[in-house]
Amino acid sequence: ISGTLREWLACAGHTLDSDPRELQPVPGIPHSLRAMGFSMELELTYPAQAFGSDDVFCQLTVLVNPIMTSFQQTDFLDLPGDGSNKTALRTRTNHGVRVTMRVSGAFSSFDPGAFLKVAVDSIVLLQLPFYIVQFIALYCLGFISEIYRGAKRANFNIQQQVFGQIARLMVASSGFDTMA
DSSP states (O other): OOOOHHHHHHHHTOOTTSOGGGTSOOTTOOSSGGGTOEEEEEEEEEOOOOTTOOOOOOEEEEEEEEOOOEEEEEEEEEOOSSSOOOEEEEEEEEEOEEEEEEEEEOOOOOOHHHHHHHHHHHHHHTTHHHHHHHHHHHHSSTHHHHHHHHHHHOOOOHHHHHHHHHHHHHHHHHHHHHHO
């Protein structure tokens, strides 16, 4: 978006020579915006859009608020002459424009790649692949599924397993003792 100051003011229905008292009825202010300065706010509004639409609409509103925006600049000038040290003091008052922007609203678009990534991440975090493979192994492989179900349902007693392992180690060590 680009434009000249004249064009922006025209959007707001004003010119540099507009009477600021029409905008703010305050006594004692200058007779034109040019003579006092002003604040110009560019308001960008993004209205809601239809889902799936790739078009982005932006409504621009220009608001003018007369304020004193003056800047004084003081210069000392050396006056030309016949060797005299004459100086002059020059003070200039400039009036300007303060431009601000305000943005409101929102716009969005559908990203299939981002949707797929979120879907895959959710499936992995919920451990769905583990449960699917487990279901297939336990119920869809015929006779092998019966073996898997039996192994999964077997009770495990740590005390019996420890005693059995110790007995197997003793038998194995007695074989080595007889060879030695």
